[in-house]
Amino acid sequence: MKSVWLSFGVLLLVVLLVLCNAGYVNHTVKNMKRMANDLPLSPDSGTEAQLDNILRLLDSHEAGLGLSVSFPLIDRVRELTDSARAYAQTGDKAGYASSRAMLIDAISDLNRLEKVTVKNIM
Amino acid sequence: MITILIRTLIIYLTLLVTMRFMGKRQLGELEVSELVTTLLLSEVASLPITNQDIPLSYALIPILTLMALEVILSGVLLKSRWLKKLLSVRPSILIRKGKPDPKAMEQSRISAEELFSRLRQKDVTDPADVEYAIAEPNGQISVILKATARQATTKELGITPTERGMMHLIINDGQVNEQNLTLSGHDRRWLEELLKAHKLTERDIFLLLCDDGGKVRILPRRAS
Known part of the structure; x- marks a missing residue:
């Protein structure tokens, strides 16, 4: 029975780790999403700095997010942030708007596996 | 990770429920839950090895x-009869006193041809010779022959043969296996005396076997 209790402990630990990780990922993604939503619909003088902040946040949490978020998803957020920044720099409003919208979607995808919905599970 | x-x-x-309903025929040597775990583990473990894009946690x-x-589950099954009954496959008697039970065969999804084939594999050609044939939870069929069809045992014949136990491999290719020497109930001194009596050294011996009754068999490396 010792091994049963040990396994019970392991299972509890796994559930605890998963819940903590979910909390961490959701919190980080929420912050990133808020920052992405705060981006203006048309690029202005402060847009590049705002995008830099999103990149900095992603960089600082990349190791943590990488524990449970697949690497292509993280790379996609980075690429879209870079692309939105490039469009903002050149003043391409259409390109920027498209990149901004895609960036918000990509950030939402980061915590897709941490949302308990029928759609995600099935 | 919550979704995972x-x-x-x-x-x-x-899978547990599916395998439970698939019954004995699919199980082989494993219990239902063991088979399910084995099936899943082999698949899950290979995921991060073959796909570099996903984190290790997806498998861990x-x-x-x-x-x-x-x-x-295995611990709970030991304690809970109800759960054991629900999840474990129970043995079913396919032949009772020489008569095959069609209902039990149907439940175990074993055809008459298959049953007869399994009996033949156990050197039984006539089901009338079988007292019990039981489909075991691990998928095997146990056959208990009628007393009239069984080979007479030494007990039934009133003979008391010497118990030989099992053969222990004492020397293998010139190397002494100390553990087997102890298991056979002998020691180094006995082995040295034995070799001396046969005018052999350990290196001269390919195999030296000894049973629990003390019978020794020596196979030298070269025939002298």
Whole structure:
């Protein structure tokens, strides 16, 4: 029975780790999403700095997010942030708007596996 | 990872129920829950090895969860009769006193041809000779012959033969196996005296076997 209790402990630990990780990922993604939503619909003088902040946040949490978020998803957020920044720099409003919208979607995808919905599970 | 954990639980339970209903024929040597765990582990473990894009946790979480579930379930099954009855496959008697039971065969999904084939593999050609044939939870069929069809035992013949136990491999290719020497109930001194009596050294011997009754068989490396 010792091994049963040990396994019970392991299972509890796994559930605890998963819940903590979910909390961490959701919190980080929420912050990133808020920052992405705060981006203006048309690029202005402060847009590049705002995008830099999103990149900095992603960089600082990349190791943590990488524990449970697949690497292509993280790379996609980075690429879209870079692309939105490039469009903002050149003043391409259409390109920027498209990149901004895609960036918000990509950030939402980061915590897709941490949302308990029928759609995600099935 | 929450989704992965929930998916692991759902797939584990689904497979457990599926395998339970598939019955004895699919199980081989494993219990239902063991088979399910084995099936899932082999698949899950290979995921991060073959796909570099996914984090290691995608395999670690399911592996640890499955391992824990398997051990917990086996522990609970020891204590809970109800759950054991629900999840474990029970043995069923296919032949009773020489008469095949069609209902039990149907439940175990074993045809008459298959049953007869299994009996032949156990050197039984006539089901009338069988007292019991039982489909075991591991998928095997146990056959207990009628007293009239069984080979007479020494007990029935009133003979008391010497108990020889099993053969212990004492020397293998010139190397003494100390553990087997002790198991056979002898020591180094006995071995040295034995070799001396046969005018041999350890190196001269390919195999030296000794049974529990003390009977020794020596196979020298070169025939002298």
